Amino acid sequence: MAAARARVTHLLRLLQSAACQCPTHSHTYSQAPGLSPSGKTTDYAFEMAVSNIRYGAGVTKEVGMDLQNMGAKNVCLMTDKNLSQLPPVRAVVDSLVKHGITFRVYDAVRVEPTDPSFMDAIEFARKGAFDAYVAVGGGSAMDTCKAANLYACSPRAELLDYVNAPIGKGRPVTVPLRPLVAVPTTSGTGSETTGVAIFDYESLKVKTGIASRAIKPTLGLVDPLHTLHLPGQVVANSGFDVLCHALESYTALPYHMRSPCPANPIARPAYQGSNPISDIWAVHALRIVAKYLKRAVRNPDDLEARSHMHLASAFAGIGFGNAGVHLCHGMSYPISGLVKTYKAKDYNVDHPLVPHGLSVVLTSPAVFTFTAQMFPERHLEAAEILGADTRTTKLRDAGPVLADTLRGLLLDLKVDDGLAAIGYSRADIPALVKGTLPQERVTKLAPRPQSEEDLSALFEASMKLY
Ligand SMILES: NC(=O)c1ccc[n+]([C@@H]2O[C@H](COP(=O)([O-])OP(=O)(O)OC[C@H]3O[C@@H](n4cnc5c(N)ncnc54)[C@H](O)[C@@H]3O)[C@@H](O)[C@H]2O)c1
Numbered sequence: 230m231a232a233a234r235a236r237v238t239h240l241l242r243l244l245q246s247a248a249c250q251c252p253t254h255s256h257t258y259s260q261a262p263g264l265s266p267s268g269k270t271t272d273y274a275f276e277m278a279v280s281n282i283r284y285g286a287g288v289t290k291e292v293g294m295d296l297q298n299m300g301a302k303n304v305c306l307m308t309d310k311n312l313s314q315l316p317p318v319r320a321v322v323d324s325l326v327k328h329g330i331t332f333r334v335y336d337a338v339r340v341e342p343t344d345p346s347f348m349d350a351i352e353f354a355r356k357g358a359f360d361a362y363v364a365v366g367g368g369s370a371m372d373t374c375k376a377a378n379l380y381a382c383s384p385r386a387e388l389l390d391y392v393n394a395p396i397g398k399g400r401p402v403t404v405p406l407r408p409l410v411a412v413p414t415t416s417g418t419g420s421e422t423t424g425v426a427i428f429d430y431e432s433l434k435v436k437t438g439i440a441s442r443a444i445k446p447t448l449g450l451v452d453p454l455h456t457l458h459l460p461g462q463v464v465a466n467s468g469f470d471v472l473c474h475a476l477e478s479y480t481a482l483p484y485h486m487r488s489p490c491p492a493n494p495i496a497r498p499a500y501q502g503s504n505p506i507s508d509i510w511a512v513h514a515l516r517i518v519a520k521y522l523k524r525a526v527r528n529p530d531d532l533e534a535r536s537h538m539h540l541a542s543a544f545a546g547i548g549f550g551n552a553g554v555h556l557c558h559g560m561s562y563p564i565s566g567l568v569k570t571y572k573a574k575d576y577n578v579d580h581p582l583v584p585h586g587l588s589v590v591l592t593s594p595a596v597f598t599f600t601a602q603m604f605p606e607r608h609l610e611a612a613e614i615l616g617a618d619t620r621t622t623k624l625r626d627a628g629p630v631l632a633d634t635l636r637g638l639l640l641d642l643k644v645d646d647g648l649a650a651i652g653y654s655r656a657d658i659p660a661l662v663k664g665t666l667p668q669e670r671v672t673k674l675a676p677r678p679q680s681e682e683d684l685s686a687l688f689e690a691s692m693k694l695y
C-alpha cells in the first residue's frame with residue numbers, strides 16, 4: 230500500500246516535471262481532484278469560503294452606512310490604545326456619528342492578545358449586548374473583536390470550548406454571530422478575510438487560537454489610506470506575515486493528502502491544505518510582496534507600494550484562510566509566547582514583544598530548506614518569484630535557493646540576525662520544541678512530517694541567519 234502510494238506520488242512528480250513549460254501551463258498548482266494519490270482515509274474535497282472585501286482609498290467613510298444597512302442599533306467599536314488616537318479610528322467614528330449610529334468604544338485591545346485580554350474584551354461585549362461590531366486595527370484588534378462577538382453570542386461558553394484542540398476543546402461553532410465589519414490598518418494578517426482569532430495562552434506560554442469559518446468578518450473594508458500612518462517596522466513585520474502566509478499555504482500538504490476525511494462537512498477544517506483556488510491567491514500575493522514590500526517599508530509616502538501591500542495582505546489571507554499555514558507559523562507560536570525581554574521598536578507597547586511577522590519569518594530559511602524535499606517545484610517557483618535566477622537551478626537545490634533568497638531579503642531590510650538576536654540561545658530549544666508540539670493543526674500541514682529532533686534542528690539553524 231505504502232509502496233503503491235509512493236509510486237503514484239513519484240509518477241505524479243514525473244508528470245509535473247514533464248509538463249509543458251509555456252507560461253500558461255507551467256504553473257505547479259495543486260493537482261485537480263481525481264489525480265489524488267490518497268487512500269480512503271484522506272480527504273477528497275476542499276471548500277472555498279468566500280470573504281467579503283471592499284477596497285478603496287477612503288472607503289472607511291462608508292462604514293456608518295453599512296451598519297445602517299445592517300439595521301445595527303448598538304455597535305461596539307474595538308481597537309487598541311495607540312490606534313484610538315490615530316486617523317483610522319477617527320475616520321470610523323466620524324462615519325458612525327454622521328450616520329447616527331449609537332456605539333461604544335473598547336480601546337483596551339492588547340497588541341498581541343492573551344487569554345486575559347480576550348476575556349476582558351469578551352466581558353465588555355457580553356455586558357454591552359451589542360448587535361454589531363467594528364474592529365479597527367491590525368490582527369490584534371480584529372482577532373479580539375472576533376472572539377468578543379463569538380463569546381457574547383455564546384454566553385455560557387468558556388474560552389477553551391472553541392479553542393483549537395489539543396489545547397482547547399475545538400467545539401464547532403453552531404451559534405449565529407452578530408455582523409462584524411473589520412477595518413485592517415496593518416498590511417499583514419489578512420484577519421479581515423479569515424475565520425481565525427489568535428491569542429497567547431499565558432499558562433502554557435504559547436499562542437493558540439480559534440479557527441472556524443463562522444467567525445469570519447461579515448465585511449472587510451480595506452482602505453489603503455490607513456497604511457500611511459504605519460511605522461516602517463510594522464510595515465516590515467506585517468509584510469513578512471504576508472510573505473509567510475503565501476509561502477506556507479502554497480507549499481502546504483495538498484488537501485487530498487490530509488487526513489482524516491471528515492464524516493460531516495462541518496468538521497472539515499478551514500486549514501485544509503493547499504488547493505487549486507488558494508494557490509492562485511497565494512502566488513499572486515507573493516508577486517506583490519516581491520514587487521512592493523521593500524518600497525513600502527522604506528518610504529512612508531509611497532502610497533502605491535503601501536496600497537498594493539494592503540491588498541496583498543487580503544489576497545494572502547483568502548489563500549491561507551482556506552489552505553492553512555505550516556511550520557513557520559507553528560514554530561512562531563512559542564517564539565512569541567516565550568519572549569523574555571525583546572521589545573520591538575515602533576510598537577508602542579509596555580510589555581516584551583516579538584511581533585508576529587518577525588516570529589514567523591526568522592525560521593523561514595530553515596523551514597523551506599527542510600520542506601523543499603517535497604514539492605521542490607513549488608519552492609523553486611517561489612524563489613523565482615522572489616527574484617532568484619533559477620534558470621540553471623536543479624530541483625534538488627530548490628530549498629537552499631529559496632532560503633538564500635529569503636536571507637537576502639531579510640538582510641536588505643536589516644532584520645535581526647536570527648533567534649539569537651531576539652534573546653534566544655541553544656538552551657531554549659527544548660522549550661521552543663515543546664511549545665511547537667501542540668500546534669498540530671498547522672504543523673501537520675507541513676509537506677514533510679517532523680520529529681522532535683527535526684524541530685530542534687530547525688530552531689538551531691534559525692539561531693543565526695547571516
Ligand atoms: N486572524 C488571523 O488570520 C491572523 C493571521 C496572522 C496573525 N494574526 C495575529 O495578529 C496579531 C498581529 O497583528 P498585526 O501584525 O496586524 O499587528 P497589531 O494589530 O499587533 O499592531 C501592531 C502595532 O501597530 C500599530 N498600528 C496598527 N495599525 C496602525 C496604523 N495604521 N498606524 C499606526 N500604527 C498602527 C498598533 O497600534 C500596534 O502597536 C498577532 O496576534 C497574530 O498572531 C492573526
Ligand SMILES: [Fe+2]
Nearest residue numbers: 418470585589
Ligand atoms: Fe500570520
